[in-house]
Amino acid sequence: MSVQKVLAILGLCAMLILCIGIFADIAQAQAKDPKNAAKSVDKDLAKRKGVSGSLAKGKKDEEKPKKATPVQMGIGVGSIFVMIAVLKWL
Numbered sequence: 001m002s003v004q005k006v007l008a009i010l011g012l013c014a015m016l017i018l019c020i021g022i023f024a025d026i027a028q029a030q031a032k033d034p035k036n037a038a039k040s041v042d043k044d045l046a047k048r049k050g051v052s053g054s055l056a057k058g059k060k061d062e063e064k065p066k067k068a069t070p071v072q073m074g075i076g077v078g079s080i081f082v083m084i085a086v087l088k089w090l
Contacts (some may be wrong), residue, residue: 066075
């Protein structure tokens, strides 16, 4: 590779980095809430135990996450066989 090609590649990489830096949006943190509502939600989530408790929306007394139906389980198992067939013949 010649020196000119290396310099061209480095120049293009520098331009790419510059464009990404200019056009990418700055990530904004969560807006500060004067009532500290986010803090109370975090404390509520920290008190829950287990995966189902952490993923459950709302309070513990409300609706729990539903279990998978037999149809959903069949689709999940069937998708494994479809994946094997796709990988074998495609």
